[in-house]
Amino acid sequence: MTTSIGHETGYAESGRNGPPTGTPKIGALSTMECTTPAASVNWTSINPPAVLSAATQRTAVPNIITPEVSYEPARIARPNVRSVFAFSDDFLVPRPxxxxxxxxxxxxxxxxxxxxxxxxxxxxxxxxxxxxxxxxxxxxxxxxxxxxxxxxxxxxxxxxxxxxxxxxxxxxxxxxxxxxxxxxxxxxxxxxxxxxxxxxxxxxxxxxxxxxxxxxxxxxxxxxxxxxxxxxxxxx
Structure with a gap:
């Protein structure tokens, strides 16, 4: 994913021979020297950041480490089954x-x-x-x-x-x-x-x-x- 930074650099309002009178929209602040007919003054202007090329406009993706998760098979409840007796032929002995x-x-x-x-x-x-x-x-x-x-x-x-x-x-x-x-x-x-x-x-x-x-x-x-x-x- 790429993000454009500082692509808008205009001013809301500016003076002809003096510092801008409006409010900057986007950019970084820097100090520079400017000479006017009245005097040499220092004023603050907006120095927009350099526009990055598409190749360098990249957003860092955090290195997400997924913890290892161990799974145990589901335990199936087994009924308590009682054994049954085998009634063998030895018990089936007929009398008259x-x-x-x-x-x-x-x-x-x-x-x-x-x-x-x-x-x-x-x-x-x-x-x-x-x-x-x-x-x-x-x-x-x-x-x-x-x-x-x-x-x-x-x-x-x-x-x-x-x-x-x-x-x-x-x-x-x-x-x-x-x-x-x-x-x-x-x-x-x-x-x-x-x-x-x-x-x-x-x-x-x-x-x-x-x-x-x-x-x-x-x-x-x-x-x-x-x-x-x-x-x-x-x-x-």
């Missing part, structure tokens, strides 16, 4: 269960199946992370799979022998209302298939294809699928 047919009530003309699991232990039955195998305690857990409203051919039990049945999942019509009580919640179970073996002395073996949804009840156990085979006795 029961199968019943309802003739009356809300479950009329449907079957129900109950499959108990082998006892296991916990320090706190409501905290799955304390679950462990065996019955040594300090707390013991006895729970079961409960399947209700199973739409199958009616009695006798022989009508189910050596047959395979598939089922939809909730909320589709015809689903099996199944659950397990564990970790303080009645956790839903999807049962998509039941394979029945031959009937013998009012007993039948059933293989259940299941999916355990512990998350639905906010129980800290990982959801999982499982295929369980249980011996069932016909109940009254």
């Amino acid at each position: 269960g029961t199968i019943r047919y309802s003739h009356t009530g809300t479950a009329a003309e449907t079957w129900s199946i109950t499959v108990p699991l082998a006892t296991f232990s916990a320090t706190d039955e409501y905290d799955p992370r304390t679950f462990r195998l065996g019955s040594g305690g300090p707390e013991t857990i006895d729970t079961e799979l409960r399947l209700d409203f199973i739409e199958l051919p009616g009695p006798p039990l022989n009508n189910l022998g050596r047959r395979v049945f598939d089922f939809p999942v909730n909320p589709q019509a015809g689903y099996i209302d199944a659950s397990i009580y564990l970790g303080g919640g009645h956790c839903p179970i999807d049962v998509t298939r039941i394979e029945f073996a031959a009937v013998s002395d009012n007993r039948i073996t059933a293989t259940l294809h299941t999916y355990f949804d512990f998350e639905a009840e906010a129980v800290e156990i990982a959801n999982r699928s499982a295929v369980l085979t249980a011996d069932l006795k016909l109940g009254g």
Whole structure:
């Protein structure tokens, strides 16, 4: 950028034989000697500064030093995620269960199946992370799979022998209302298939294809699928 300095050098008003009587507009002050008919006097005149050429009319630009700024990556807040318990096959050990047919009530003309699991232990039955195998305690857990409203051919039990049945999942019509009580919640179970073996002395073996949804009840156990085979006795 260039700036013109002192480019206007005229006077507002001047005398013929004497010093200027007006007010200078632009310029620097200097003292010079002037001789007039009356006397030799000193007077002040305006000595305009020299006009700079375009090449020398430059404005100094300050040397600006920009401080170094260090940036740290933004910290992302991470939720406090608690680990969930893996309910392994070692905990899913079926014991002999029961199968019943309802003739009356809300479950009329449907079957129900109950499959108990082998006892296991916990320090706190409501905290799955304390679950462990065996019955040594300090707390013991006895729970079961409960399947209700199973739409199958009616009695006798022989009508189910050596047959395979598939089922939809909730909320589709015809689903099996199944659950397990564990970790303080009645956790839903999807049962998509039941394979029945031959009937013998009012007993039948059933293989259940299941999916355990512990998350639905906010129980800290990982959801999982499982295929369980249980011996069932016909109940009254």
